[in-house]
Amino acid sequence: MIWLLLLLASCTGKTDTDQPKKMAVIVSTLNNPWFVVLAEGAAAEAKRLGYEAKIFDSQNNPALEADHFENAIVSGFGAILLNPTDSEGSIVNVAKAKEAGVPVFCMDREVNASDVATSQILSDNYSGCVAIGEYFVQTMNRRGSYVEILGMVGDNNTWNRSKGFHSVVDRYPGLKMVAQQSGDFDRNKAMDVLESILQAHPDIDAVFCGNDAMALGAYQALVSAGKVQIVKVFGFDGADDVMTSIRDRKIRATGLQSPQTMAKTAAQFADQWLNGKRDFAQRIPVAVELITQANIADYETPDKP
């Protein structure tokens, strides 16, 4: 099958100068505003650089993602800017593109292989949560009990965030984690999870959530329990709702990611590759900025793609 694709790709005149230069943006889902910003940012930068850009929505379905790869390869796209559906399941798709001579630049989510994608531009989840962990320790004055609500347990980002946070917090014996459960990155699930945990642990002092949607769900659970003045909530993402909550002194802190930076960099790297550059770092971390009630005023005007 791959040979047939290669043959078809070679027949499409990918190097034909009459053909417009094209980049494919294959994104895990467009049913989430964060990924819409990522996909549209990548397409906009590709267009700015003089390419035709087309966005493919994988709808969180690896099989559909595979179809998109086949389409992109046979349609003569010069490069693929990818937000993978699955760190493991997407490897085969990226490998197919590599075999066909089409470079793939991963954005935000990585594939668990170091020899298939040309480069992977990823949020520095670990370091971002190291910064949150340090602020957490300072805010808690190194003492208290807390709950951690994880993202999806099969997602690399979930564990990179958790590991970064614990690399700091676990050094302080006065801080006790009384429960750690997954909220699947979902606001309602996180609210349910925390409501249940509060039954067993009504005296917690803080909640650390693996993303901002879950932080909002956790905050809602604390409102219902009448504990918002006591329990401190920490999130991750820099979602507009949480930035507003920090400004309103409801949520304590978050880690601001930059999908715009990842999207632009992926498109620029693809352009550089198409112009002959070959020495790319396999993984490029993109800084995550700590946002707290002390520095939120610096971020009054959110960056737009």
Next chain:
Amino acid sequence: MNKGMKYGIGLALVGLIGYNSVYLRPLSEVRAAGALGKFDPARYAETFWTNKLLPTGAERAVELSSLLAQLKTDKNKAFDAHAHALGIGNIRYFLVKGEGVVSTVGETDVTVQLTTGATARLATEYIYSNAARDASGLIQITEFSNTADLNSVAAELNDIIRKRVVPGLRSDAKPGRKIRFVGAVELNRAHLRVGELSVIPIQVF
């Protein structure tokens, strides 16, 4: 050739092929061989600290007072000239040096009044960022194929600072005492704040 001899030769051949087809090695030897190719963050950090950062740090570092003045007059020029980071984005790191007088010794830092009048807080407790790893610009991102190794190097360097730099700083720092230092500073290029400058100490004299 009689049947017995044929069977004998056949058996000898099978035995010879079988013997040369299977090799037995102790499990410990196989594990050790596998470990040879594995990245060792502690070893990498030790080599970087001893052979690169300490010998060249003071020479490479920018005077903190001079940096603060440059950040006021031309922020972008100061970042372009002196900042480093293995990743991309607004968070950048500077290798700095300075001298002054210890003004206060706190629970988590030592405050130094620089000779130019500015103050710097040398961290003694919160030593967690990528500052020590990135500030010199001597480590390249292309040396690493995965982010876990990158993170481990930062953690190992921070451990070295906790074990080798902080104890001496804590015991020697007394209000009024003169001090010289080389350290690493994290600053946000887009949202710059220099009022509460925290320095991760690398060398203290």
